Amino acid sequence: MSENNMLLEAYKETNYQVTSHGKRNVDILKEALKTIDGQQDSDMYGEGKIIEDFQDKMAAYLGKESAIFFPSGTMAQQIALRIWCDQKGIKKVAYHPLCHLEIHEEDGLKELHQIEPILLADKNTIITLDDVMNLNEEISCLLLELPQREIGGQLPDYETIESISIYCRKKGIKLHLDGARLFEILPYYEKSAVEVCALFDSVYVSFYKGIGGVAGAILAGDKSFTDESKIWKRRHGGDLISLYPYIISGDYYFEQRINKMEQYYEGAKELAALYNQCTDVSTVPIQPVSNMFHVHFQWPKEKVEPILVDIYRESGIGLTGHLREVSEKECYFEVSIGDQYNEVPKDQLNAAFQHLNEKLSGVIK
Known part of the structure; x- marks a missing residue:
């Protein structure tokens, strides 16, 4: 068994795991379905009460005129950018170098829609107003991801987003929000979803990340935008005969967790502080601005893995099942706080971190 597999197996065997909401298994759907009358009609090809009610509910929560449910965010965002490009007649959009569309979608935007991305900012920093104002290309749309997941969930201050929004509207540039983790950043900004979304022309939100649903x-946006998105949804094959398993689970866990985002945020700050007390360990950002952050070890991956395995076996507490190599001398992993964190006994958690620090302090790199 490889060391990485040993880490994952040791993580699975722990009594407590500090991240996420728990295992992603069939029980996620079974739990949500307990609340539903089995005789209720399903949606069919994007129509029907079950999907329309949820769309109306989310449009109101986001403060937008209309909303459409999609099976995936990848589909939804490519379509949003296509609509804005067609409207302006310029097939160019701008976004961060580590945007999901750039690094996780096999060039779908380019290959399916022939849209050229313009990359803004250094990959390790967030987009600023100066980045936008210094654009040398004419674009149809600017995409902002809040938070910027690949750099630890960093965020611009709220005034920067407001300034970018004002500038884009002045220049006739549509502003799209990659809000896959929108719900999770609201406690930091101390704003409602309506207030944040008002700064954007179109908004995407996910129902399987902080919400913990099955998918979707x-x-x-406004009704003319979402009406056109429905046509593109059909073209992309997104109108499955029924999407109700995604919708029911999304709605159920939205109600279960939307008011826990402050709890997850406070948990992330507490946990990050424990990591930052350890030798050669730091978090990005140092103080989280949502429920997520990255943990960096100034150690080789092959040295960190056995240390973590020992901690798990000694304490019964799992911190992560995966490590990613940054260089020969550094590795990191991502943390997302959910329901499980509050179940971890704090005395055992503190003891686990004390042991971690002792091991890192006592072992030669």
Whole structure:
């Protein structure tokens, strides 16, 4: 068994795991379905009460005129950018170098829609107003991902987003929100979803990340925009005969967790502080601005893995099942706080971190 597999297996065997909401298994759907009358009609090809009610509910929550449910955020966002490009007649959009569309979608935007991305900012920093104002290309749309997941969930201050929004509207540039983790950032900004989304022309939100549903996404905006997105949804094959397993689980866990985002945020800050007390360990950002952050070890991956395995076996507490190599001397992993964190006994958690620090302090790199 490889060391990485040993880490994952040791993580699975722990009594407590500090991240996420728990295992992603069939029980996620079974739990949600307990609340539903089995005789209720399903949606069919994007129509029907079950999907329309949820779309209306999310449009109201986001403060937009209309919303459409999609089976995936990848589909929803490519379609949003295509609509804005067609409207302006310029097939260019701008976004961060580590945007999901750039690094996780096999060039779908380019290959399916022939849209050229313009990359803004250094990959390790967030997009600023100066980045937008210094654009040398004419674009149809600017995409902002809040938070910027690949750099630890960093965020611009709220005034920067407001300034970018004002500038884009002045220049006739549509502003799209990759809000896959929108719900999770609201406690930091101390704003409602309506207030944040008002700064954007279109908004995407996910229902399997902080919400913890099976899958699915909402794309919201004005009605002419969402009406056109429905046509593109059909073209992309997104109108499955029924999407109700995604919708029911999304709605159920939205109600279960939307008011826990403050709890997850406070948990992330507490946990990050424990990591930052350890030798050669730091978090990005140092103080989280949502429920997520990255943990960096100034150690080789092959040295960190056995240390973590020992901690798990000694304490019964799992911190992560995966490590990613940054260089020969550094590795990191991502943390997302959910329901499980509050179940971890704090005395055992503190003891686990004390042991971690002792091991890192006592072992030669």
